[in-house]
Amino acid sequence: MNKLTILIHCSDQSGIIASVTNFIATNKGNIVYIDQYVDREQNIFFMRLESEFESATFKTEAFKHTFKQDLADRFKMKWRIYSTETKPKMALFVSKYDHCLYDILGRYNSGELEVDIPFIISNHSTLKPIADSFNIPFYHIPVTKETKAQAEDQQLELCKKHGINFIVLARYMQIVSSKIISQYPNKVINIHHSFLPAFVGAKPYHSAYKRGVKIIGATSHYVTEALDAGPIIEQDVARVSHTHAIADLIAKGRDLEKIVLANAIKLHIKRKVMVFNNKTVIFS
Amino acid sequence: MNKLTILIHCSDQSGIIASVTNFIATNKGNIVYIDQYVDREQNIFFMRLESEFESATFKTEAFKHTFKQDLADRFKMKWRIYSTETKPKMALFVSKYDHCLYDILGRYNSGELEVDIPFIISNHSTLKPIADSFNIPFYHIPVTKETKAQAEDQQLELCKKHGINFIVLARYMQIVSSKIISQYPNKVINIHHSFLPAFVGAKPYHSAYKRGVKIIGATSHYVTEALDAGPIIEQDVARVSHTHAIADLIAKGRDLEKIVLANAIKLHIKRKVMVFNNKTVIFS
Amino acid sequence: MNKLTILIHCSDQSGIIASVTNFIATNKGNIVYIDQYVDREQNIFFMRLESEFESATFKTEAFKHTFKQDLADRFKMKWRIYSTETKPKMALFVSKYDHCLYDILGRYNSGELEVDIPFIISNHSTLKPIADSFNIPFYHIPVTKETKAQAEDQQLELCKKHGINFIVLARYMQIVSSKIISQYPNKVINIHHSFLPAFVGAKPYHSAYKRGVKIIGATSHYVTEALDAGPIIEQDVARVSHTHAIADLIAKGRDLEKIVLANAIKLHIKRKVMVFNNKTVIFS
Amino acid sequence: MNKLTILIHCSDQSGIIASVTNFIATNKGNIVYIDQYVDREQNIFFMRLESEFESATFKTEAFKHTFKQDLADRFKMKWRIYSTETKPKMALFVSKYDHCLYDILGRYNSGELEVDIPFIISNHSTLKPIADSFNIPFYHIPVTKETKAQAEDQQLELCKKHGINFIVLARYMQIVSSKIISQYPNKVINIHHSFLPAFVGAKPYHSAYKRGVKIIGATSHYVTEALDAGPIIEQDVARVSHTHAIADLIAKGRDLEKIVLANAIKLHIKRKVMVFNNKTVIFS
Structure with missing residues (x-):
């Protein structure tokens, strides 16, 4: 059986839902899930469908072609259609x-993430033993101011070679340049160790400590060229008090970072995130 | 313009979504929101639609009639269609x-609740001044073991007279009998001062204190004949510690009760709650 | 019986705790609660004691005198001693x-706040009926750019006349100037409708909406001359999603604001907040 | 320098705090932290002190002796004194x-847990590779109804041989009998995958799903002979909805279980947990 996930956004207009659901029915598909949202401020329509096509003669490429002709062009949709059978390929970037x-x-x-991880890239060799213990190839690509452009070329080459679909910066302590971002728009996921937009930039736990906040947070977002200002996918927080020294904030924050990043990755893998105007629509 | 909210549930079958959305389109309606969910365990399909019908000749009753003939009977749907213009009427039951x-x-x-409150009923006169200060009629109907049946008759009579759509027990300290529940199935909303199913029954804060829990909760649910066992609409929790005496738990709990009950009422008013098999599906 | 709450802070030194507890014992007091904290970064010692003195001849003023001579001067303490019998007097400033x-x-x-509220001040007359229904004097003092200085004189005069101990800005939509702050240092409590330091200033819900955050917050803090930058007393947050329009954020935020402000007031009333270096130590 | 953590509880009496702090001062110790709590319902006094003794001639054993004679006997204290230099030894019990x-x-x-882990015991061999990759000895001790008594003898023998101080059941799917509990009273830490006291026993996520709760939880507690009824150390919760199938609850629950168990272990290691009357006092 063919299972497709269809993501659509376009200007809000009358009749989109009926047209799309009709189209699926006409193509002998069954809609398993439908999620829809209209941004009234911007008048944008968003939709996510999971559909099953049981016919033995169903061809995804042909379906896409008809979808474009019959629907997408008519409503001026931006759209993506994914086969749920193909696991996305994820590159992991880490530091120390x-x-x-x-x-x-x-x-x-443990099978919780339905994804392939062809390799791990790091600017340090520190975490190689962990990669080894999980039997995942580890590439040590040092980055200095001088070698940065070249290092990113190497990174991109590895990504292309392995057909990487998206990149996860799992506390990767380097700024990723537009060279990579432009190849992976809304496909580079970062975890920032603060409740954005509070405490942008380096050492957010130190800033949180100095300001005396009673709650700290972590934020996972797509990387854009503006530092820590990309579309937010997921955030979570934890209560702290004056008794927490900076080291305690960092330790508490680690738990937040792990959970928030994992949740963001899961949402991305399931194609539940749509980006528009630097914000996310999340069909969860 | 006519705005309708349509709630549907039935056995899951192929083609429901397309049929419903088609039906709306055929009737010159525009779908504003569509929410849908399938309970895979029980194979039940749930759907909620908000639709607008601009035609000057649109008649809600005629629409309902056709809906039943063309759709509901075919898919064996349980369904309700509400006009969003009519504010539901809510009765408030309180004690002390x-x-x-x-x-x-x-x-x-402040206009946050789009509802009419024709009256407040209490088994005590304590809260009459509050009702007065908000200019809402207050009926003092004492309840004793002997007078309970008679008191409920009086309550029901008031509800009928004012066309009450649903009842909110805002810390009403009497058990409501099947006489009322049967007239208002899944339409009597209670707030229980514990994280159900923990601490059913009286004095839950005392039980929570005795057990030494680190988190307390509150639960809003529809009242059924089984005590504190009806479908849960909303829950929330707050962290406590050994330093909290019972009085502190009660004070902290009050804040939970207020918020949880208010959220449940809002979900009910917006027809976002569907009940099946003693559980709720909440389209939020 | 005399019940005192003693607050102390000073440079951290050996022997403070033993000296203080000894001093209480020597004065025939019993320590009911002791809380203590050392800020290791700044080397500052903080302490809060609740003590009972049963002796019929106990005189608070004499105790304070000896406390200063025997302890405070020796350790160069900043200290305050409160009798728990006197209820603090709180002024409420509101707008619309x-x-x-x-x-x-x-x-x-309901007796949850052990405080006196001699009056409510507002720059609008909108909320007078609420004040009336609770039988609390309401002073309408309009504020314009031109009359601001004069209005604050009136406000201060009322505060002095009624022996106000602290001021609560319950969504008072005017900036309070140094004229008032200097008279009530760390005694003007504000509620800001964002998770500070994110979204300082006006319209934080609009900014939160624009940034696409997944969690909103509210912050109660002491007012200082730097806008929204005073010592944070309490914060809380609530999860939101793309489906929340600005009006929804505002509605959700109201619940946060209420709870956060109430908690901050309770901490202040119980003298559980100490301020140092623009941060709070909260003995809860 | 000698650093001691002192835990005390006894009937509440006048003068305990002054006597203890005096005693520390007399023994040339400096109090680094003092935490104290009185259970007013039961009239029990609890205290935790961290003290430093700089003298070169200080002897912990002699100090304990004097402490008993001068203080503990006089106030009929239950007390424990730990040297913070010695890392506690923790046994890990796991299943699959x-x-x-x-x-x-x-x-x-990563050094977050200041503990030694001499070995891991499991009733299955499934997790041996993980133990191997962390270089920790792994003992596979199968448990059947017939061999249970014998298996527990083996477990206890290993614990004694390695001087184990406390045992952590990290999703160990066997009930630990009184044979082990009596040797490690309030020293066997379990993680239960529900918000206790809701959903005691097996398959709590299935029960939570069936009841339709809107929040799930995890609870870490000391094991007693009553199933899932021991003193609660830590709890946490996560919001769920009707869209979560049982498998989703289990996945979400895993994150709770990890964090809750880790927090409970950290509190235990730092000797911040005192148990009285099947409840915990947690000095955090």
């Missing part, structure tokens, strides 16, 4: 912190 | 605690 | 929003 | 689930 790496690989190992 | 009453009336006054 | 006002007066009425 | 094991070993590896 191991908590997010352990967490992701633990979930990967 | 005032926090939920203040909270609801405050929200009502 | 009623949710925090209702909430505070509801708690006040 | 790996998420808590990965989490604990990841934290252990």
